[in-house]
Amino acid sequence: MKPVIEVSDISKSYQISHQNRASYGTLKDDFAKIIKGPFGGRSESEKEIFWALKNINFQVNSGETFGIIGKNGSGKSTLLKILSRIVDPTTGSVKIHGKVASMLEVGTGFHPELTGRENVYFNGSIIGMSKREISQKFDEIVAFSGVEQFLDTPVKFYSSGMYVRLAFAVAAHLDSEVLIIDEVLAVGDTEFQKKSLAKMLSIAKEGKTILFVSHGMNNVQELCDRAMLLEKGKIKIIDRTDMVIDRYLGRTATSEKANRTRIVDSYKQIAGKLVYTDLSGVKSRSGRGGLKVTKVTFKSGNSTGKLVCGEDGEIWIEYDLTDRSVEAINLAVGIDSLPDKHRIAHISNQVLGKKISASSGLVKILIKKVPLNPGDYGFTVFADNSGDILDWIKDAGTFRVESKDFYESGILPEPDQGPLLLSYKMED
Amino acid sequence: MRSLDDTLVIQAGKTDKLNLKELWLYRELIYFFAWRDIKVRYKQTVLGAGWAVLQPLLAALIFTLFFNKVAKIGTGSANIPYPVFAYLGLMYWNGFSSALSTVSNSLIGNAGVINKIYFPRLIPPISAVALSIVDFVFATLVFFLLLAGYRILPGWEGLALMIPALILAMVAAFSIGLFFAALNIKYRDVRSALPYLIQIAFFVTPVIYPLSLIPRRFQIYAYLNPATGSISAVKAGIFHQSMNWTGISISCISTLVFLVVGLRYFKRTEKRLPDYL
Numbered sequence: 001m002k003p004v005i006e007v008s009d010i011s012k013s014y015q016i017s018h019q020n021r022a023s024y025g026t027l028k029d030d031f032a033k034i035i036k037g038p039f040g041g042r043s044e045s046e047k048e049i050f051w052a053l054k055n056i057n058f059q060v061n062s063g064e065t066f067g068i069i070g071k072n073g074s075g076k077s078t079l080l081k082i083l084s085r086i087v088d089p090t091t092g093s094v095k096i097h098g099k100v101a102s103m104l105e106v107g108t109g110f111h112p113e114l115t116g117r118e119n120v121y122f123n124g125s126i127i128g129m130s131k132r133e134i135s136q137k138f139d140e141i142v143a144f145s146g147v148e149q150f151l152d153t154p155v156k157f158y159s160s161g162m163y164v165r166l167a168f169a170v171a172a173h174l175d176s177e178v179l180i181i182d183e184v185l186a187v188g189d190t191e192f193q194k195k196s197l198a199k200m201l202s203i204a205k206e207g208k209t210i211l212f213v214s215h216g217m218n219n220v221q222e223l224c225d226r227a228m229l230l231e232k233g234k235i236k237i238i239d240r241t242d243m244v245i246d247r248y249l250g251r252t253a254t255s256e257k258a259n260r261t262r263i264v265d266s267y268k269q270i271a272g273k274l275v276y277t278d279l280s281g282v283k284s285r286s287g288r289g290g291l292k293v294t295k296v297t298f299k300s301g302n303s304t305g306k307l308v309c310g311e312d313g314e315i316w317i318e319y320d321l322t323d324r325s326v327e328a329i330n331l332a333v334g335i336d337s338l339p340d341k342h343r344i345a346h347i348s349n350q351v352l353g354k355k356i357s358a359s360s361g362l363v364k365i366l367i368k369k370v371p372l373n374p375g376d377y378g379f380t381v382f383a384d385n386s387g388d389i390l391d392w393i394k395d396a397g398t399f400r401v402e403s404k405d406f407y408e409s410g411i412l413p414e415p416d417q418g419p420l421l422l423s424y425k426m427e428d
Numbered sequence: 429m430r431s432l433d434d435t436l437v438i439q440a441g442k443t444d445k446l447n448l449k450e451l452w453l454y455r456e457l458i459y460f461f462a463w464r465d466i467k468v469r470y471k472q473t474v475l476g477a478g479w480a481v482l483q484p485l486l487a488a489l490i491f492t493l494f495f496n497k498v499a500k501i502g503t504g505s506a507n508i509p510y511p512v513f514a515y516l517g518l519m520y521w522n523g524f525s526s527a528l529s530t531v532s533n534s535l536i537g538n539a540g541v542i543n544k545i546y547f548p549r550l551i552p553p554i555s556a557v558a559l560s561i562v563d564f565v566f567a568t569l570v571f572f573l574l575l576a577g578y579r580i581l582p583g584w585e586g587l588a589l590m591i592p593a594l595i596l597a598m599v600a601a602f603s604i605g606l607f608f609a610a611l612n613i614k615y616r617d618v619r620s621a622l623p624y625l626i627q628i629a630f631f632v633t634p635v636i637y638p639l640s641l642i643p644r645r646f647q648i649y650a651y652l653n654p655a656t657g658s659i660s661a662v663k664a665g666i667f668h669q670s671m672n673w674t675g676i677s678i679s680c681i682s683t684l685v686f687l688v689v690g691l692r693y694f695k696r697t698e699k700r701l702p703d704y705l
Contacts, residue, residue, distance in 0.1 A: 083438075084546055086542075086544070086545070087703065088440065088441070088699040090441075093440065094437070097435050097436075109541045109545075111468055113467075126457065
C-alpha cells in the first residue's frame with residue numbers, strides 16, 4: 001500500500017521567554033533590547049528553547065484511519081497544525097499526496113451576525129469548498145444538521161448544540177482524499193456525537209485517509225486502524241489501536257495478566273463453597289454458539305447465591321470458549337423485576353468502554369452499594385462479538401436480594417414502590 | 429476549488445514565494461471574505477451604506493465652517509466651491525485611510541481563522557480593501573449630486589482619472605497596510621499608533637487644502653505620498669486645472685516601492701504568524 005502522508009523527522013521548537021510576558025512583544029521591549037546593545041546578553045540567556053515536537057517520523061497509508069493520542073501538551077495539536085500548514089516545522093518535511101482538508105475546530109470562521117445559510121457558505125468556502133460545491137450539497141448539509149427552521153436566523157441566536165451541528169454538517173460534506181480531524185467529536189449531545197461518529201466511519205469506509213486526534217478513547221478505538229501515542233513531543237509507540245490505547249491508559253499487558261491471575265485465584269479459593277446458578281445444561285439459548293455461559297454467581301461479602309441490599313455486591317460469570325477465533329467479547333447481564341419481568345438494569349462492559357478478551361473465561365462484575373429493594377429478581381445473560389451474537393439466555397435464572405438497612409434509618413420503601421433504591425439526601 | 433491534487437510538500441525553513449497561481453485558485457475565498465465583511469458591517473449598523481456618505485459629508489461641512497469660513501483656507505481658485513473641493517478630497521482620503529486601517533488589522537481580526545485553517549495569508553488583507561471600495565462607490569453617488577447642485581461641469585480628464593486614482597490609493601493603502609498588518613502581529617502597539625499616524629498623514633496630504641499651499645520646491649516631495657498623487661490628480665482633472673504628471677509618476681513609483689517592500693516583509697513574517705497570534 002502506498003503511503004499518503006509521509007512525515008520525516010519533523011521537529012518544532014518554540015522560544016519561551018521567562019519574562020512573564022505573552023508570546024508577542026511590544027516595541028518597548030525590542031527598543032530596550034537595542035539600547036542595551038552589547039550588554040543585553042543577559043536577556044538572551046533568559047530565553048529557553050522548548051521542543052514541542054522532536055524527530056517525528058511516521059507514514060499513513062492510503063485508506064487508513066490513523067489516530068493520534070496523548071496527554072495535553074504532548075504535541076498533538078502542534079503536529080496537526082504542521083500537517084495542516086498552519087505552522088511551519090523547525091526541521092524536517094512532510095509529503096501529502098492528494099487533496100487535504102483539515103478540521104482543527106468545528107465552525108471555523110462562523111460569524112455570530114451572519115445567518116445559518118450565510119455561515120454555511122462562508123465556512124464551507126474557508127475549509128475548501130467551491131461555491132458551486134456548497135450550493136450542490138446545501139440541502140444535504142442542512143438536512144444533516146437538522147436546523148432547517150433557523151437557516152435565516154443569525155447564528156448568535158442559536159443554541160450551542162444547533163451551532164455545532166450546523167458546523168459539523170458543513171465539514172462532514174467536504175470532499176477530499178485526506179482528512180485531518182481534531183477533537184471535533186467532543187461536541188454536541190450524545191445523540192449527535194453518535195451521528196457524527198457514524199458519518200466519520202462512513203467517510204473512512206469510502207477509502208479516504210483520515211488522521212484523527214482525540215481524547216475520547218472510545219472514538220479512537222472505533223474509528224482508527226492504527227494509532228500513535230505522543231509523549232512530551234516524542235513518539236512513544238505506533239501500533240494497533242487497542243495496543244496503543246492500553247499503553248496510554250497505563251494498562252500494560254503484563255499488569256493485566258497479573259490482575260487476571262489474582263481474580264482467578266481468589267475465585268478458585270472459594271469456588272467450592274459457592275452457591276451458583278448452573279447454566280451449562282440450559283437448552284433454551286440463542287446465538288450462534290462458540291461461547292457458552294456456564295455459571296453465574298451472585299455474591300455479597302461472604303454470602304453467595306444472593307446480593308445484600310446496600311452492601312457491595314459481585315456477579316461472577318464463567319463461560320467456555322470453543323471458537324478460538326473470537327478475540328474480544330461484550331458481556332451483558334440484564335436484571336428484571338419479578339414477577340412482571342420489567343428490565344430494570346443493564347450491566348455490560350460496553351457501556352464502560354472496556355474490552356473483554358474472550359480467552360479469560362471468567363468475568364467479575366462489582367456493584368457498589370447494591371441499590372435494589374429486597375426481593376427476588378430475574379436475570380438474562382448475553383455475549384456477542386461486535387454484533388455477532390454468541391450466547392443469549394433469556395430469563396436464565398433468579399436471585400434474591402436480602403434486606404439490609406440501606407438508608408441507615410431502619411426503614412425501606414414498600415416493595416410495591418418499585419425495585420430501585422436511590423442514594424440521596426434531603427435538605428430543607 | 430483547491431486543485432492540490434498533486435503532492436503537497438511542507439519543508440522546514442522554506443519561505444514561500446509569492447504564489448499568484450495559488451491566489452488565483454483561492455479567488456473565491458477572497459470574494460467570500462469581502463462578502464462576509466460587507467454583510468456584517470451593514471447588518472450591525474442602522475444606517476448601513478448611509479455611513480459611507482455621511483462621513484465625508486459631515487467632515488466636509490465641518491471643514492467648510494472652520495477651515496474655509498474661519499481660517500480662510502481656500503481652494504486655490506475662485507470658481508471652485510470649497511464644500512465640493514473638500515468632499516472630493518475627503519472621499520478619496522476616507523477610501524485610502526479606511527483601507528489602510530482595515531488592511532492593517534486584517535490579520536489580527538481574523539486570528540481565529542488563521543490559527544485553524546490554511547489559506548494564503550494574503551487573502552484577508554486583499555479582501556479588506558473591498559469594503560472601502562464599496563463605501564467609496566456610495567460616496568461617489570453623492571459627489572455627483574453635489575456637482576449637480578453646484579452646477580459644476582467636471583473635466584473629462586478628471587472623470588477618466590477617478591478609477592485609476594482610486595486604484596492608486598487602494599494599492600498604496602494595501603501595500604502600507606500589509607507592512608503594518610505583519611508588524612501588528614508582533615507589536616500590538618501598531619493598533620494604537622495607527623490612528624495617530626493616519627491623522628498626521630491627513631494633514632500632510634492635500635485633502636482639504638490645495639497643494640499650491642505648499643511651497644513650490646517642496647511640492648515634489650509631497651508626491652512621495654501616494655495619496656497626494658491620487659487626490660491632486662482627480663482634483664486637477666475635475667476642476668479643469670493643469671495636471672502635474674511628474675508628481676503623479678512619482679506617486680506611482682513610490683506606490684510600487686511600498687508594494688514590493690510590503691509584500692516582501694509580509695511574506696517573510698507570514699510563516700511565523702501563528703506563533704504570535
